[in-house]
Amino acid sequence: MDxxxxxAAHGLMAVIKPIADDEWIxxxxxxxxxxxxxxxxxxxxxxxxxxxxxxHAQFYYELLHSLGLPSADEQVYLRTAAEWTxxxxxxxxxxxxxGTIALRYLYQVFDDIRHQGLLxxxxxxxxxxxxxxxxxxxxxxQHFQTGFEMLAIGTDESRQRLIEGxxxxxxxxxxxxxxxxxxxFLPDLGLQGVSEKxxxxxxxxxxxxxxxxxxxxxxxxxxxxxxNGRLGQHSEALADLxxxxxxxxxxxxxxxx
Amino acid sequence: xxxxxxxxxxxxxxxxxxxxxxxDWMPEEYRNLLIKxxxxxxxxxxxxxYPEKEWVPKxxxxxxxxxxxxxxxxxxxxxxxxxxxxEDLSRPYGRGREELMDDVLDGRIKxxxxxxxxAPTWADAGVIGFLVDGGAIITQAMLLDSSYAPYARxxxxxxxxxxxxxxxxxxxxxxxAEGNQAQxxxxxxxxxxxxxxxxxxxxxxxxGKSAEAMMGYRIRTKTNEELRxxxxxxxxxxxxxxxxxxxxxxxxxxxxxxxxxxSQPDWELYNAMxxxxxxxxxxxxxxxxRQAHVDQRWVREAMNAxxxxxxxxxxxxxxxx
Amino acid sequence: xxxxxxxxxxxxxxxxQKESLGFHxxxxxxxxxxxxxxxxxxxxxxxxxxxxxxxxVVPQDCIFSSPHDEAHLPVExxxxxxxLPGGYDxxxxxxxxxxxxxxxxxxxxxIRS
Numbered sequence: 001m002d003x004x005x006x007x008a009a010h011g012l013m014a015v016i017k018p019i020a021d022d023e024w025i026x027x028x029x030x031x032x033x034x035x036x037x038x039x040x041x042x043x044x045x046x047x048x049x050x051x052x053x054x055x056h057a058q059f060y061y062e063l064l065h066s067l068g069l070p071s072a073d074e075q076v077y078l079r080t081a082a083e084w085t086x087x088x089x090x091x092x093x094x095x096x097x098x099g100t101i102a103l104r105y106l107y108q109v110f111d112d113i114r115h116q117g118l119l120x121x122x123x124x125x126x127x128x129x130x131x132x133x134x135x136x137x138x139x140x141x142q143h144f145q146t147g148f149e150m151l152a153i154g155t156d157e158s159r160q161r162l163i164e165g166x167x168x169x170x171x172x173x174x175x176x177x178x179x180x181x182x183x184x185f186l187p188d189l190g191l192q193g194v195s196e197k198x199x200x201x202x203x204x205x206x207x208x209x210x211x212x213x214x215x216x217x218x219x220x221x222x223x224x225x226x227x228n229g230r231l232g233q234h235s236e237a238l239a240d241l242x243x244x245x246x247x248x249x250x251x252x253x254x255x256x257x
Numbered sequence: 258x259x260x261x262x263x264x265x266x267x268x269x270x271x272x273x274x275x276x277x278x279x280x281d282w283m284p285e286e287y288r289n290l291l292i293k294x295x296x297x298x299x300x301x302x303x304x305x306x307y308p309e310k311e312w313v314p315k316x317x318x319x320x321x322x323x324x325x326x327x328x329x330x331x332x333x334x335x336x337x338x339x340x341x342x343x344e345d346l347s348r349p350y351g352r353g354r355e356e357l358m359d360d361v362l363d364g365r366i367k368x369x370x371x372x373x374x375x376a377p378t379w380a381d382a383g384v385i386g387f388l389v390d391g392g393a394i395i396t397q398a399m400l401l402d403s404s405y406a407p408y409a410r411x412x413x414x415x416x417x418x419x420x421x422x423x424x425x426x427x428x429x430x431x432x433x434a435e436g437n438q439a440q441x442x443x444x445x446x447x448x449x450x451x452x453x454x455x456x457x458x459x460x461x462x463x464x465g466k467s468a469e470a471m472m473g474y475r476i477r478t479k480t481n482e483e484l485r486x487x488x489x490x491x492x493x494x495x496x497x498x499x500x501x502x503x504x505x506x507x508x509x510x511x512x513x514x515x516x517x518x519x520s521q522p523d524w525e526l527y528n529a530m531x532x533x534x535x536x537x538x539x540x541x542x543x544x545x546x547r548q549a550h551v552d553q554r555w556v557r558e559a560m561n562a563x564x565x566x567x568x569x570x571x572x573x574x575x576x577x578x
Numbered sequence: 579x580x581x582x583x584x585x586x587x588x589x590x591x592x593x594x595q596k597e598s599l600g601f602h603x604x605x606x607x608x609x610x611x612x613x614x615x616x617x618x619x620x621x622x623x624x625x626x627x628x629x630x631x632x633x634x635v636v637p638q639d640c641i642f643s644s645p646h647d648e649a650h651l652p653v654e655x656x657x658x659x660x661x662l663p664g665g666y667d668x669x670x671x672x673x674x675x676x677x678x679x680x681x682x683x684x685x686x687x688x689i690r691s
Contacts, residue, residue, distance in 0.1 A: 028314060031313045031314065031322070031326050032313075032314060034306065034310045034313060034326065034329050034330070034333075035303070035306040035307060035310050035329065035333060035545065035546075035549065036545060036548060036549045037549060037553075038549065038550075038553035038554075038556035038557055039556075039557055040303070040333055040334075040336060040337040040340070041337060043330075043333050043549075044330055044333055044334055044337065047326060047327075047329070047330035047333070048330065050326060051323055051326050051327060051330075051661075052655065052656065054319065054322060054323055054326070055323065055655075055656035055657065055658075056656065058319050058323075058656075058657075059656060061319075072319055073318050073319055076319060077317070077318075097553055097556050098556075132655055132656060133655070133656065134648075135648045135653045135654075135655045136648075136653075136655040136656065138647075138648050138649040139648065139649045139650070141649070142649040142650070149563070150559065150560050150563035150564070151556075151559055151560075151563070153562075153563045153566055153567075154558075154559025154560060154561075154562045154563040154566075155555070155558060155559045155562050157555050157559065158555065158556065158558075158559030158562075158563075161555075241314075244314050244315060245314060245315065247315045248312075248315045248316070248317040248379040249317040249318070251317075251379075251439055251440065251443075252436060252437050252439065252440060255436045255437050255440060256432045256435050256436050257317040257318050257321060257429075257432050257436075275598075276598040276599070278598075278632070320660055323660040323661070324660045324661060327660065327661035328661075394682065394685055394686075395685065395689055398685055398686040398688075398689035398690060399689050399690070401686065401690065402690060406598050406599065409598075409599055410599055410600075410601065413599065416682060416686060417682075419682060420663040420681070420682035421661055421662060421663045421665075423663070423680065423682055423685075424663045424665075424666035424668055425666070427666075427668045427672075427679075427680075428666050428668055428671075431668060431671040431672070431675075432671075434675065435671065435674070479689070484689075487688065487689060491680070491685070491688075494677065495672075495677050495680075498672075498675040498676055498677035499675055499677075500675075
């Protein structure tokens with residue numbers, strides 16, 4: 001943090017926090033699929049991806065800790081819902097398999113674009129980590145893209161369910177691209193490449209091309225967010241998730257576990 | 258006549274310590290015993306994912322959440338490897354993954370008693386790793402010497418992965434033992450719940466017909482009682498060292514024979530539980546497995562249909578060239 | 579594909595298992611007219627000086643190979659110590675309780691003896 005101005009550290013934290021929270025909540029919900037996937041081999045793949053997501057979040061929380069926030073564990077276990085900045089669509093209870101694949105594919109394309117933009121940061125601890133994370137995230141993208149394409153061309157049922165899944169997820173897309181107050185810091189941090197407008201445009205281009213390729217209904221415009229998770233606005237689902245997640249930890253906040 | 262000769266040659270191979278391969282001739286009884294054993298072993302690994310899986314969302318630290326996730330994933334992985342072996346053995350009967358998985362839902366194959374039980378606290382998640390995995394490691398270490406080569410090969414991989422499970426289970430238990438009053442009470446409660454099921458886990462001292470037959474074919478090489486004694490001998494001193502008690506007033510080491518005396522678990526209760534899926538959590542966990550396997554068959558069908566479509570497109574493109 | 583007369587034999591990849599508890603490892607490939615011949619020839623081409631427990635031959639066009647990229651291959655990503663036995667320090671804690679730590683090697687040895 002030595003070479004970071006106080007202001008820059010503040011801005012960086014505001015940028016890193018929602019990324020960390022996205023990955024953690026994704027990993028938490030993904031873990032709920034354990035032993036419930038349609039096949040054993042696919043179950044293991046999804047579990048590895050959940051572990052990767054949690055591991056990515058852990059890296060970001062440790063980075064935030066180095067910038068002055070409490071320890072990674074405290075950030076995860078001791079925050080109230082209003083202090084979380086994950087996107088709304090990640091916190092809702094798991095959809096059926098098709099909806100989950102739809103959500104994951106749409107998210108991974110977003111994550112891929114966000115990673116590319118983050119690599120422009122002059123802050124090396126961040127770019128070093130993002131480079132490592134990308135090694136895993138490229139596989140996640142590949143995996144969910146394959147799943148998405150196969151459900152789209154599989155059977156009438158799978159195609160119908162996938163379209164329904166996309167529609168369910170689409171309604172909640174509003175805040176995914178938002179940075180809330182962090183947007184203002186992006187130019188000074190050299191991170192214009194992850195601004196809401198840039199990411200949204202690049203994402204929509206890729207998604208529209210894919211939907212065309214698979215003959216899926218043309219996607220609607222991205223809706224305005226009803227709740228903006230980036231501003232700490234969340235559904236009951238996040239409060240419930242956090243309640244369950246911290247149930248054991250609350251028995252002894254500072255006890256060894 | 259030819260069969261008698263083949264049988265004698267087969268038994269001679271087994272007795273000289275040779276390993277049998279999937280493609281070798283084998284007596285029907287050997288094949289059926291293997292299927293029974295490996296199928297139940299594989300299904301138990303999969304059903305064993307559920308009691309611990311319940312605790313992944315509630316794991317109290319980042320590290321524990323990652324480790325428990327990885328451990329449950331390994332259990333599914335062991336189930337996968339073992340079912341693949343059982344599927345290969347079942348090929349002459351025209352049965353594959355779909356059927357072998359259906360079997361547990363239709364009550365045609367049983368799973369270990371311990372996975373019918375409740376795991377009501379975080380300490381149960383730890384004690385499962387500590388004692389249930391401890392017991393499984395003892396059984397699986399024996400199976401490393403199995404006469405069926407594909408089983409022995411897979412067990413090498415499985416036992417290597419169990420090493421992490423053992424460390425994870427111990428770490429959770431040790432942290433609770435070093436923790437506050439509530440944590441220590443939680444740990445004692447879990448030990449109280451799991452001790453008797455673990456005594457049942459290894460099976461009756463007087464082994465059943467198929468267990469005896471498996472000894473004859475060297476599919477397994479130790480008796481139930483030998484394994485149970487190894488378990489008690491290993492875990493009793495450690496549980497006591499943690500300042501915990503074992504819920505068995507009869508438990509004592511006979512200094513003359515170096516054998517442990519212990520109270521008999523309720524054989525009838527646990528047998529009925531395994532046979533009829535009437536344990537406290539049997540039906541709930543079977544419902545989860547049904548949700549995964551039956552309610553999502555449409556996903557597997559769709560993936561196959563998609564793969565077929567892609568292959569057809571490929572060959573159309575090739576023949577157009 | 580068009581059926582046509584050709585003098586070119588198909589390619590088989592050769593996998594050898596050195597001992598009964600080992601796994602099959604790819605050692606190279608050869609051309610042969612049939613799988614049976616491929617098995618016979620593998621013996622001459624790869625095992626003139628060594629023994630083997632089992633040999634597989636697999637038509638090369640049955641093999642699907644991963645590209646050398648990060649999306650397809652396990653790579654060193656984030657910290658995975660949580661899933662390695664070496665990532666735990668239980669021995670120190672057992673010592674505090676005056677008990678001995680266990681290792682899987684020691685358990686396996688004890689059971690198999």
